[in-house]
Amino acid sequence: MKIITIVDDMQVWAKAARRNEQHIAFVPTMGFLHEGHLSLLRKGRRVADQLVLSIFVNPTQFGPHEDFDRYPQDLEGDLAKARSCNVDVVFVPTRDAMYQTNFQTSVNVCKLSQGLCGKSRPGHFQGVATVVLKLFLVVQPDIAIFGEKDYQQLQVIRQMTRDLHLPIDIRGMPIVREPDGLAMSSRNTLLTPEDRSVARALFQSLTQAQKMVHQGETNLAVLTDAVRAHLLESRRITIDYVSLCQPETLTPLTELVFPALLAIAVRVGNVRLIDNCILKKNQ
Numbered sequence: 001m002k003i004i005t006i007v008d009d010m011q012v013w014a015k016a017a018r019r020n021e022q023h024i025a026f027v028p029t030m031g032f033l034h035e036g037h038l039s040l041l042r043k044g045r046r047v048a049d050q051l052v053l054s055i056f057v058n059p060t061q062f063g064p065h066e067d068f069d070r071y072p073q074d075l076e077g078d079l080a081k082a083r084s085c086n087v088d089v090v091f092v093p094t095r096d097a098m099y100q101t102n103f104q105t106s107v108n109v110c111k112l113s114q115g116l117c118g119k120s121r122p123g124h125f126q127g128v129a130t131v132v133l134k135l136f137l138v139v140q141p142d143i144a145i146f147g148e149k150d151y152q153q154l155q156v157i158r159q160m161t162r163d164l165h166l167p168i169d170i171r172g173m174p175i176v177r178e179p180d181g182l183a184m185s186s187r188n189t190l191l192t193p194e195d196r197s198v199a200r201a202l203f204q205s206l207t208q209a210q211k212m213v214h215q216g217e218t219n220l221a222v223l224t225d226a227v228r229a230h231l232l233e234s235r236r237i238t239i240d241y242v243s244l245c246q247p248e249t250l251t252p253l254t255e256l257v258f259p260a261l262l263a264i265a266v267r268v269g270n271v272r273l274i275d276n277c278i279l280k281k282n283q
């Protein structure tokens, strides 16, 4: 497994691979890898000849009062996990390598970035889209794999790829969960033991909504109120949003139409967690 830290070296490697007609699959991450990330890597291993993982905690997608400084890191552990998934190249650029002095260009996927997490995290998706486009240009993948856990991010990347005619196949992968249903996230390690236990409520509230739909509930407000009420059973939880949206445009629904994206963002203690599911009529 090659470890590359220099942008030019990564581009040279990618050009050589492409010259040799090797298809490149790419999984961008911020590291502190867990089974969710590994599911993307295993997919990448199956669909291409070369598999590239990037690890970069991107400063421009964090707001001034967010958790950039305490974002968990474990490069040695990540490299061992990457080896276990037969990754060919791990690209680990420094902050200075990604953002040279006087860097001033950014990408804004305007509409899709506005709602949901975009409301409480202004600039977040601009940071994401910009760094992902930069990584795409450095790694030059044929296929890039993202998790549906960050559902809005996946739609933003899909839109950017279409809008800019990037010759990259964007694949989304299902959410990998802990045994109690909590969506795996590097941020879960920041939870206190008590908050970790409380965090089960996210998935429980989504499953409860799904169950209500199966039982014939079609009233949007009744569903979102039930989700809110379930989450607020713990005083450790504060809600950022509980939203029902059209799954591609992310436009908020005014009445329930299936399939519908049910997306939630909460704070458990001082950790921000997100989760989502697609509600279908006859599941």
Ligand code: AMP
Binding pocket: 028, 029, 030, 031, 035, 036, 037, 039, 040, 145, 146, 147, 148, 149, 150, 173, 174, 175, 176, 177, 183, 184, 185, 186
């Ligand atoms: P991150 O390191 O959190 O930026 O995530 C890197 C990639 O892994 C993104 O495409 C995420 O959507 C994906 N990912 C994170 N957690 C999960 C999960 N629990 N299941 C599936 N994919 C995930």
